[in-house]
Amino acid sequence: MAKRKVVVTRQLIDEAQELLDGRSDLEIVQWQSEKPCERSWLIDNAKGASGILLMLTDKCDEELVSTAGDQLKVIASFSVGTDHVERDALKKRNIRLGYTPKCLTDAVADLTIMLILMAQRRGGEAMGKVLAGEWPQMPWHPLLMTGPQISKSTVGFLGFGRIGQATLKRLLPFGISRVIYLTSKPGQPVKDDHYGLTKQTEIPIEPAKNWEQLASESDILIVGCALTPSTKHLVNADFFARMKKLAVIINVARGPIIDTNALVDALDKEQIFGAGLDVIENEPNIQADHPILKQPRCVLVPHIGSATIATREQMATESVKNLLAGLSGEAMVNEVEL
Amino acid sequence: MAKRKVVVTRQLIDEAQELLDGRSDLEIVQWQSEKPCERSWLIDNAKGASGILLMLTDKCDEELVSTAGDQLKVIASFSVGTDHVERDALKKRNIRLGYTPKCLTDAVADLTIMLILMAQRRGGEAMGKVLAGEWPQMPWHPLLMTGPQISKSTVGFLGFGRIGQATLKRLLPFGISRVIYLTSKPGQPVKDDHYGLTKQTEIPIEPAKNWEQLASESDILIVGCALTPSTKHLVNADFFARMKKLAVIINVARGPIIDTNALVDALDKEQIFGAGLDVIENEPNIQADHPILKQPRCVLVPHIGSATIATREQMATESVKNLLAGLSGEAMVNEVEL
Missing domain, CATH: 3.40.50.720 (NAD(P)-binding Rossmann-like Domain)
Structure with missing residues (x-):
């Protein structure tokens, strides 16, 4: 069986990255720059993805999910808010949405x-x-x-x-x-x-x-x-x-x-x-x-409310857990009811 | 009987100033500028004083207390520390020293x-x-x-x-x-x-x-x-x-x-x-x-530890109380054991 593909729009922090890298059953496509992920890169790479882990800066809309294709099961957002996600685009396809509202x-x-x-x-x-x-x-x-x-x-x-x-x-x-x-x-x-x-x-x-x-x-x-x-x-x-x-x-x-x-x-x-x-x-x-x-x-100050090392590590780890739970159909740490 | 003289090296805050001004039995000589009291003014006016209320910026030394004269009974310092006071100069004359260590x-x-x-x-x-x-x-x-x-x-x-x-x-x-x-x-x-x-x-x-x-x-x-x-x-x-x-x-x-x-x-x-x-x-x-x-x-930040309105009001009021207690021989709010 071909490996399922997941797209991740950031390099993650230690524990979270290890959790992801430990999954040899997945093909992991990950944006490598320190700058926010480019939209064109995300659209290109989303094709055929089963899961996408993305940030507040990445718009998750009809275009993205339709480009990804029918196998897409989960969006895991590394964020408290989900204003960047078009919920209807996910709901009508039964795509699950994870987020990280509590750790901050x-x-x-x-x-x-x-x-x-x-x-x-x-x-x-x-x-x-x-x-x-x-x-x-x-x-x-x-x-x-x-x-x-x-x-x-x-x-x-x-x-x-x-x-x-x-x-x-x-x-x-x-x-x-x-x-x-x-x-x-x-x-x-x-x-x-x-x-x-x-x-x-x-x-x-x-x-x-x-x-x-x-x-x-x-x-x-x-x-x-x-x-x-x-x-x-x-x-x-x-x-x-x-x-x-x-x-x-x-x-x-x-x-x-x-x-x-x-x-x-x-x-x-x-x-x-x-x-x-x-x-x-x-x-x-x-x-x-x-x-x-x-x-x-x-x-x-420049919107640094959640900007502690401990919190961002926890957000990253929970995002990966949500992504993996979405792929396997298990319970997420925090899931949005769509 | 002549009024006893007290020298105050600052204008005080509302309640404290009222407490002082209410004492018609005292001759109150008070520095009027917003700037720290000048040494020469303090020395000149200390002569004949029974009490002196001073700040951290006013040195209280042998010169000051000997110039004041034998009737000097009390130094009330509007401060937590008393590094600006030569304790020996007070001790040998039985002059009491009040300060305001707790309110901040x-x-x-x-x-x-x-x-x-x-x-x-x-x-x-x-x-x-x-x-x-x-x-x-x-x-x-x-x-x-x-x-x-x-x-x-x-x-x-x-x-x-x-x-x-x-x-x-x-x-x-x-x-x-x-x-x-x-x-x-x-x-x-x-x-x-x-x-x-x-x-x-x-x-x-x-x-x-x-x-x-x-x-x-x-x-x-x-x-x-x-x-x-x-x-x-x-x-x-x-x-x-x-x-x-x-x-x-x-x-x-x-x-x-x-x-x-x-x-x-x-x-x-x-x-x-x-x-x-x-x-x-x-x-x-x-x-x-x-x-x-x-x-x-x-x-x-510029040594603003005690810089709240409530604390400074309380320090001013306690300083005046210490001054008056020193004159009357009563217990001060806080007194330094010399």
């Missing part, structure tokens, strides 16, 4: 804490002053470079899923006072309490009635919801106008949930204290003259 | 967490790339901008006092595996367990035998000890040579505990992954061409 919770929650602290403690501004050689000329005075502190804060979550809850778990020993959260069902208790926090902790953790309450009562506001038509630009000028002057806003979800122009304006007017963003509208096309980069109280 | 624990522990995360997640480097307009040209690949993750780490503390323990309390929900600490008594359990952590937590928290063990086993190394002749340059080339390639080092204590040249060299040679510094040798005289500023994996 810790990495993103960690980064959320970093961004909260950088926004409050003026991390970007502080580093910038040192780098510019301004430290020798900064005369000490009691309020020099001060910012708000986490202790005694009300923390607001816009979206309160696994990552938000993992962030809350980390925030508790910082001495926060209260938590409010807004989900797609305002006023209702969150459905999945992944760490049993709402029952165990000694501070109130309650659903917000509406976005107005979330905006006006939060000292730290964490955007962690999905991007949908109803969350796009949910954080806009009206929202910022209700926020506290010493509040910070963090976005570790999707850029377009915050109206960037409104954020720049809110920082200009000192309606809020600062911002920490891992994502932004129109990323990665943020040029050096983008107005957000002129805001000393805004920290922007 | 939360602020410094928070900043320590920020620096750990920035060192691991390449916060400075990530921001720098975005600010330079490099984001649009960063092709995604699985290990792009990755760094180590807190979970499963061994955390090492060089010095394990209140701030170190408050930092540990915050680190526990990040999923660390193990803690080792080195104090002035290697191998012995820490004397003060401020939060009961060594008994309650589910991971091992143990004294290190020596600095070699601390260096070689820590994934995150936090410098939080006092600066003494035996800790000066304790973290040197030999120390870095034993550290793990993926380890990060954090200094929130005093600059000279780390040999800066050795740190630059260790980063150059990739002996460690990164560094996060709130303090550095010869601060604040760090010019823009200082070699540490050329290290993308080193984050340096």
Whole structure:
């Protein structure tokens, strides 16, 4: 019997690559460059493939799956989101779709804490002053470079899923006072309490009635919801106008949930204290003259939420496991219901 | 009876200033500029003072106290350290010394967490790339901008006092595996367990035998000890040579505990992954061409450990309380045993 072919659009990390290479029953066709896989290469090589392991940067559409042919059984995506996959193209052919949604919770929650602290403690501004050689000329005075502190804060979550809850778990020993959260069902208790926090902790953790309450009562506001038509630009000028002057806003979800122009304006007017963003509208096309980069109280990092070695290794390994499970008809680590 | 005179080398923050201004029985002489108090002003005005409230930037020495005169009862320092005070000059005159050592624990522990995360997640480097307009040209690949993750780490503390323990309390929900600490008594359990952590937590928290063990086993190394002749340059080339390639080092204590040249060299040679510094040798005289500023994996902020609004307000208020207690012979909030 001829070996089944699998196409992989990346070189993988140690354990994952070994898992793949150990399968001598497969013909493995793998993109070799450090750069993203070229579309033409993927289309050419997909022909006759039984499985494809691909990245967020590789579009998986009708063209790709029809070119591959009827033997295609599985798409294993090395990603949390699956926006790059046309689900209908897979569903009508009974092709299974694997993804890696869970392994990045810790990495993103960690980064959320970093961004909260950088926004409050003026991390970007502080580093910038040192780098510019301004430290020798900064005369000490009691309020020099001060910012708000986490202790005694009300923390607001816009979206309160696994990552938000993992962030809350980390925030508790910082001495926060209260938590409010807004989900797609305002006023209702969150459905999945992944760490049993709402029952165990000694501070109130309650659903917000509406976005107005979330905006006006939060000292730290964490955007962690999905991007949908109803969350796009949910954080806009009206929202910022209700926020506290010493509040910070963090976005570790999707850029377009915050109206960037409104954020720049809110920082200009000192309606809020600062911002920490891992994502932004129109990323990665943020040029050096983008107005957000002129805001000393805004920290922007290039979508590195899941960028830890441990997480990426785990994502790679789970992607390979999903690929192999798809070929053999076994259970995947995480599969999208199409 | 003439009013007793107190000299204050700063304008204070709301509550503290009100507490002072409310004392109509005192003649209050207060430096009015935003810049640090001039030495000549302090010496001139100290004459006849019963109490002096001063800052870290004001040297309190034989000249100052002898100029003030025999009626001087109290020095209230708005600071955690008292290196700027000549203790003998006070002791031989029975002048009491107040300071504010405790109120900044939360602020410094928070900043320590920020620096750990920035060192691991390449916060400075990530921001720098975005600010330079490099984001649009960063092709995604699985290990792009990755760094180590807190979970499963061994955390090492060089010095394990209140701030170190408050930092540990915050680190526990990040999923660390193990803690080792080195104090002035290697191998012995820490004397003060401020939060009961060594008994309650589910991971091992143990004294290190020596600095070699601390260096070689820590994934995150936090410098939080006092600066003494035996800790000066304790973290040197030999120390870095034993550290793990993926380890990060954090200094929130005093600059000279780390040999800066050795740190630059260790980063150059990739002996460690990164560094996060709130303090550095010869601060604040760090010019823009200082070699540490050329290290993308080193984050340096300008000694902002206690720089939160809440902490500085509390420090100001406690300083005034210490001053007043010194005048009336009552118990201070915190007094140095001379």
